[in-house]
Structures are given as C-alpha cells and as structure tokens.
Amino acid sequence: MDIIDAKILEVLKLNGRSTASDISKQVNLSIPAVSERIRKLEEADVIEQYTVKINREKMGLKLLAIIFVNIDHAANIQQFREAIVPFPEVMECHHMAGEYDYMLKVLVEDTAQLEAFLSEQLKSIQGVRSSNTLIVLSTLKEKFNR
CATH class of the missing domain: 3.30.70.920 (Lrp/AsnC effector binding domain/regulation of amino acid metabolism (RAM) domain)
Structure with missing residues (x-):
C-alpha cells in the first residue's frame, strides 16, 4: 500500500459511494488505475466492506x-x-x-x-x-x- 492507496481510502471513508471517476479526480490517476487499486485493496481485505451510517x-x-x-x-x-x-x-x-x-x-x-x-x-x-x-x-x- 502506498500514498495513493491511502488517499483512495480516505476518499472512500468519507463517502463509500464515491465513484472511480470521482476518486480519480482527487488522486490524479486514471479511472482504470483507480478501479484496479480499489480491486486490489478489496482482494487484500484492506477494504472489508462498504456500509452506510444510519442516524440511530x-x-x-x-x-x-x-x-x-x-x-x-x-x-x-x-x-x-x-x-x-x-x-x-x-x-x-x-x-x-x-x-x-x-x-x-x-x-x-x-x-x-x-x-x-x-x-x-x-x-x-x-x-x-x-x-x-x-x-x-x-x-x-x-x-x-x-
């Protein structure tokens, strides 16, 4: 995991519904490169799941x-x-x-x-x-x- 992966994770932590297109603009990578990094983070179980925060x-x-x-x-x-x-x-x-x-x-x-x-x-x-x-x-x- 490098600094780009960390930036991708920060974006996803703020909004798990961020698209690869949205993330690519924030980390200055192509959409396919962002998608590939997300896939690898999922496969490595760095990203365990996507969820929603509900107002209790x-x-x-x-x-x-x-x-x-x-x-x-x-x-x-x-x-x-x-x-x-x-x-x-x-x-x-x-x-x-x-x-x-x-x-x-x-x-x-x-x-x-x-x-x-x-x-x-x-x-x-x-x-x-x-x-x-x-x-x-x-x-x-x-x-x-x-």
Whole structure:
C-alpha cells in the first residue's frame, strides 16, 4: 500500500459511494488505475466492506450503553462469544485486558429495552458472573475508520 492507496481510502471513508471517476479526480490517476487499486485493496481485505451510517435516533434507537461483563470460568468463554454475537442490540463486543473480560456497546430504544436485554438475554448466558452498565449521555466523537 502506498500514498495513493491511502488517499483512495480516505476518499472512500468519507463517502463509500464515491465513484472511480470521482476518486480519480482527487488522486490524479486514471479511472482504470483507480478501479484496479480499489480491486486490489478489496482482494487484500484492506477494504472489508462498504456500509452506510444510519442516524440511530431517527431509527428510534436513542439509548447507547457500554456494558462491562465478567465471565466466571474460562470454560464458559466460547459459549459466551457464540451467544452474544447474534444479538442485534450488540453493536460491538471486545475482549478486554484488565478488570473486565468483555466490553459491549449496546444500542436500544429506551431503558425498558435495556432492562430486558440485561435481564432476559445477557444474564441468561451461562458463565456471565457480573456486569456493569454505563449509559452514554452524549457522543462527542465517533469514528468508524481511522
């Protein structure tokens, strides 16, 4: 990957729907050269997917919570991983070093839905020993790609 590839990625991060023609003007390359570079970035899994950023509040998803989770025994880790990933409320799940085993970023409509998630889904997973939930009041910065 060189500086031209980095410039192409910057354009795509700002607008994943940018055409090769649009990008070629910004990086001073021909359209076929840009298309070829994008294809190679996709094949190398540098570009994993194209997506859209949705306004969560306009979709009725107004409550963002960070949930720290501890698992009781290492034998239950794989079961936790398999159980937590399918939940649509879970936007992110990170295995952590430190006081907690996992950190979840959870998006729900309201406190009632958060309570249901915690009580009926998260705590029903075998091995979940404890959790600590923090409510996000506002988001000052959120980047999807660096």
